Structures are given as C-alpha cells and as structure tokens.
Amino acid sequence: MSDRRPMIAGNWKMNGLREEALALIADLAERTGGPPSHCDVVLCPPATLLHAVDGAGRRGFGWGGQDCHAEANGAHTGDISAEMLRDAGCGHVIVGHSERRADHGETDAQVRAKAEAAQRAGLVAILCVGETEAERDAGDAEGVVVRQLAGSAPSALAPETAIIAYEPVWAIGTGRTPTLEEIAAMHGRIRAWLDERTGQGAGFRILYGGSVKPDNAAEILALADVDGALVGGASLKAADFHAIIAACPGN
Numbered sequence: 001m002s003d004r005r006p007m008i009a010g011n012w013k014m015n016g017l018r019e020e021a022l023a024l025i026a027d028l029a030e031r032t033g034g035p036p037s038h039c040d041v042v043l044c045p046p047a048t049l050l051h052a053v054d055g056a057g058r059r060g061f062g063w064g065g066q067d068c069h070a071e072a073n074g075a076h077t078g079d080i081s082a083e084m085l086r087d088a089g090c091g092h093v094i095v096g097h098s099e100r101r102a103d104h105g106e107t108d109a110q111v112r113a114k115a116e117a118a119q120r121a122g123l124v125a126i127l128c129v130g131e132t133e134a135e136r137d138a139g140d141a142e143g144v145v146v147r148q149l150a151g152s153a154p155s156a157l158a159p160e161t162a163i164i165a166y167e168p169v170w171a172i173g174t175g176r177t178p179t180l181e182e183i184a185a186m187h188g189r190i191r192a193w194l195d196e197r198t199g200q201g202a203g204f205r206i207l208y209g210g211s212v213k214p215d216n217a218a219e220i221l222a223l224a225d226v227d228g229a230l231v232g233g234a235s236l237k238a239a240d241f242h243a244i245i246a247a248c249p250g251n
Ligand code: 13P
Pocket: 011, 097, 167, 171, 172, 173, 174, 175, 209, 210, 211, 212, 230, 231, 232, 233, 234
C-alpha cells in the first residue's frame, strides 16, 4: 500500500472553443459536485482557454498545459513557456506527449529540458513515455520506455515535481489497449526504474493513458502500480470523464 493520491487528467489536445469548453467544465463540475475528494482531477485544455476559466470558472479542478518551451521567454514565435502557464493558473504541464514527439520531432533531450523548465516554473511535469506497436511487436516495449525515461526525465527527479504517464502510442485514440497484465508489467518496470534512479519509486504517481474509457477504467485503475489515467477523447465528454473519475479508487 502507498499513500499515492490518484490523479485523473484530461488532455483535450487541439479541441475546444470557448463556449463549448465552458459548457463542458460546468457539466463536469455539476456531475462531480466540485473537485472530488478521492482523487486529483487535472484538466489540460488548449492554452487559449486557460484564461477563459479564470477564478471561479476553475471549479476547484487542477489545470495544466499540454506542452511548454524550455526557455522562460524570448524569440520563440508560437511557443509558450512554463512560466506563462503558471501565470495562467496551471499547476501541471504535459511534456513529451507522443503527438509532440511525432508531429514536432521532439527528442528525449528536448523533453528533458521542458520537464526541467516546468520544475523551474513551479509546475509538476507530466512526462509521457510509450512504445510504438512495432517496438512492442519486436519485444522491445520495456527497453524503449526505459530509454525514454533515462533520456527525458529531469535531472532533479522527485515525486513532488514529476508524474510519469505511460501511453503506448498504438493505444492512443485507437480504442485498443494493452492487456491488464501488460499494463501492470510496464508500470512495475517504470516504478523499478524510478526507484533505482531516486530511491523513492513508491512515491511517484504513474498514470496510464491510451483509450481509457468508462468501460475499461475500473479494471485499469485497480492495478496496483496504476495511480490514475491520462485521458484524451473521453475527457471531452463530461459524462464519460465523470464515469472515469468515479471509477477511480481512492486511497
Ligand atoms: P485517448 O484517450 O484519446 O486514447 O488519448 C490518450 C492520450 O493521448 C492522452 O494524452
């Protein structure tokens, strides 16, 4: 047993205009009755919406960005710094999502710099790792994930400032998930790596992401080394996201 508090995070990706976003948040808040007591809920909308949910509009949920630049400011057109996210009310930022790694060619070294920027700004980094289908088929899933962790985890790695999200690339947006045994094995491997590296493996939260839905959330979230979920598509529907939050065991 551990005292890790579970987290359900919603990654809205590039979805949401102001009115529909406000309606979604209001609907979710009504269903949950405010921030739930049994787990943390963190919403990661597009950065354009962060100020739209200022103040009372935050509904007591946690807020996060989907990416940040490694620098605090400067000549980086189109980028957003961790300090800016913090200034816009975020407590978290996703770094190293596979869509960033694929669409923007982000390397492990760049992801590490982003995770360190998050820490510098006082944000908790949600660091994503995960293998492709070809890598799993080749029997190298754990090797890939361990290499990603070694290359992209911040040098000052601690449970208070970093969360790991295991997101197999082939499970994202596909409706397919690894078996429970495969998820359990990978989370166990990640925790062992965290323990070797920091001596505090038991303190880290490790989220699973990739086609988490109301009908599979309970069994995934019940696994011993799964401390929550990073949810994409289902976080855009208040009923589905609420069902996932409700399926999350507390501690
Ligand atoms: P889906 O839940 O849509 O598969 O997306 C997962 C994800 O990428 C969360 O970051």
